[in-house]
Amino acid sequence: MKSFTDWMEALPLWAKILFAIPALDIVWVVYRLVKSVEKKNTLGVVLAIVLIFIGFPFLWLIDIITLAISNYVIWID
Secondary structure (H helix, E strand, C coil): CHHHHHHHHHCCHHHHHHCCCCCCCHHHHHHHHHHHHHCCCHHHHHHHHHHHHHCCCCHHHHHHHHHHHHCCCCCCC
């Protein structure tokens, strides 16, 4: 799992933003889930699972904005 998060963090900015478009934003939700599992954050795991099934329609936009500004996605960990 650590290799997945390292791979996602090492991607160039254009690839990170590409994964944040609406159809592919599930990749970032899975990234958040894996990151929470690595840190044993129960609240993060539950929230990530909820995001997988419900998926907020605006989450992709927040991801693109935070990636463009800070080069990483916002998460509670």
